[in-house]
Amino acid sequence: MTRQELFTNIKKKRSFLCVGLDTDITKIPSHLHKEQDPIFEFNKQIIDATADVTVAYKPNIAFYEALGPKGWESLQKTLDYIPNDIFTIADAKRGDIGNTSALYARAFFEAMSFDSITVAPYMGRDSVKPFLQFDGKWVILLGLTSNEGFADFQNEPMADGKKLFEKVITTSQQWGSADNMMYVVGATRGEMFKEVRALAPEHFLLVPGIGAQGGDLEATCKYGMNSQCGLLVNSARGIIYAGNGVDFAEKAKLAATDLQQQMDEMLEKYL
Numbered sequence: 462m463t464r465q466e467l468f469t470n471i472k473k474k475r476s477f478l479c480v481g482l483d484t485d486i487t488k489i490p491s492h493l494h495k496e497q498d499p500i501f502e503f504n505k506q507i508i509d510a511t512a513d514v515t516v517a518y519k520p521n522i523a524f525y526e527a528l529g530p531k532g533w534e535s536l537q538k539t540l541d542y543i544p545n546d547i548f549t550i551a552d553a554k555r556g557d558i559g560n561t562s563a564l565y566a567r568a569f570f571e572a573m574s575f576d577s578i579t580v581a582p583y584m585g586r587d588s589v590k591p592f593l594q595f596d597g598k599w600v601i602l603l604g605l606t607s608n609e610g611f612a613d614f615q616n617e618p619m620a621d622g623k624k625l626f627e628k629v630i631t632t633s634q635q636w637g638s639a640d641n642m643m644y645v646v647g648a649t650r651g652e653m654f655k656e657v658r659a660l661a662p663e664h665f666l667l668v669p670g671i672g673a674q675g676g677d678l679e680a681t682c683k684y685g686m687n688s689q690c691g692l693l694v695n696s697a698r699g700i701i702y703a704g705n706g707v708d709f710a711e712k713a714k715l716a717a718t719d720l721q722q723q724m725d726e727m728l729e730k731y732l
């Protein structure tokens with residue numbers, strides 16, 4: 462999917478919502494356990510309930526890997542079920558020496574046909590570039606993450622006075638462009654979106670941390686939105702576990718719609 466197609470979907474749905482499919486077998490409603498594939502059944506109902514207000518789905522691969530081969534099967538079925546016009550993100554946070562990264566890329570872009578993958582920048586250029594060799598596919602590079610530990614490395618000044626996340630954002634623009642690379646910036650980072658936008662005005666940002674982690678949608682939009690919206694705001698637990706009874710999908714729909722309505726207002730105000 463191209464940047465323009467993503468923006469067209471955002472305008473059409475008045476939404477830049479990314480639903481996180483972080484489906485935990487211990488948290489799904491008990492009535493689903495009688496299904497042959499409870500994880501897929503849960504995801505299917507969440508997708509049916511939220512697709513009209515959602516522009517992206519992001520399964521976090523850990524939740525599937527943890528279940529072994531059956532988990533990978535549930536992931537593939539989920540990916541196949543997501544409507545074609547909705548952007549898909551493999552939240553796998555990969556990155557390794559070049560020949561290994563090339564195989565991670567094939568795993569998520571060819572064996573499975575995700576539109577994008579999250580990648581850790583720590584190992585540098587030859588660990589990221591292999592993911593950028595696939596037409597129409599995207600790398601989503603960790604920039605300024607939502608967790609407390611972001612301060613340990615990302616926010617630390619380097620010898621030239623620049624912070625590590627600033628170095629990541631500037632240097633990585635030699636490897637890819639705003640048409641095949643996005644950055645992760647946590648919704649908990651508030652005014653720091655200004656610093657990110659000063660370095661990457663055009664790129665889309667994947668913004669996790671709304672909902673369960675207490676991120677701020679207004680600050681995200683005020684400091685992070687660009688002329689093509691430029692934001693995919695993710696919520697997982699806040700949507701998929703909004704309810705835990707037989708009506709879980711309806712509750713998820715209400716939570717997703719509530720966020721979409723806030724996003725509609727933000728688009729009106731800041732786009």
Ligand SMILES: O=C(O)c1cc(=O)[nH]c(=O)n1[C@@H]1O[C@H](COP(=O)(O)O)[C@@H](O)[C@H]1O
Pocket residue numbers: 481483521552579605606607608645646647669670671672673674695696697698699
């Ligand atoms: O790459 C990510 O998606 C990510 C980066 C980050 O800085 N913080 C973060 O929470 N995430 C992911 O975003 C999701 C957040 O889930 P909730 O907190 O339940 O909405 C999880 O899948 C995290 O792994």
